[in-house]
Amino acid sequence: MADLPAILFPPQGTVYDFDDEFDKKPWQEVETQLPPAPREETLIPFYVSPTAQGVFSVDGATISVGSDGVVRYVLVVVAQGGARNVSYEGLRCDTRERRLYAFGRPDGSWSKARSNQWGLVENKMVNRHHAALSREYFCPGGVAIRTAQEGVAALKAGGHPDVPR
Incomplete structure (x- = not known):
């Protein structure tokens, strides 16, 4: 048994976290x-890409990081x-998914989205704003910001300062 690699017999007292x-x-x-x-x-414009058309903003007063x-x-x-x-949305940073909760109406009320499914955030040339928010502002390295202030x-x-530029 002396010839068996040490990996088969870890040091005594080694604790593994399988459980x-x-x-x-x-x-x-x-x-x-709904906010x-x-x-x-309180709108904060953000950069999407050189090909993005229009103005993209997040209402800084509505940013939240849930216990989930x-x-x-x-x-x-x-x-x-x-x-x-106008839309109320969410990002799951660990899975790189997004969800649309509601659309804003001109009178300031909300219309709940018909689909409540999580979908993958795609990093494509057109409609890249979700990827920009996820990768460059709210989910650096796939990890969620800790506070609303960090997002603002x-x-x-x-x-985000943790995203290389």
Whole structure:
């Protein structure tokens, strides 16, 4: 037995955390409340890409980080022609997924989204704003920001400090 590699016989007292994996509960999303309508004075524009058209903003007053790890925020997109789209969304940083909770109406009320499924955040040339928010502002390295203030600071700085530029 002296010829067997040491890896087969770890040092006495070595502790492994295999059981910890079994103790983990499956992820569960917390109940979400719709925020107030966005206000112009709290909108923070953010950079998407050189080919992005329109103005992309997040209402800094609506950013939250839930106990479930989801970063939630109100997104406002104003197209070049002036059309304005408002949505309440969430990002799961660890899985790189997004969810649309509701659309904003012109009167400031919300219309709940028909689909409540999580979908993959795709990093493509067109409609890249979700990938930008995920990769460059709210989920650096796939890890969620810790506070709303951290998200506001990342938006105002043009990117999270943990993202290489």
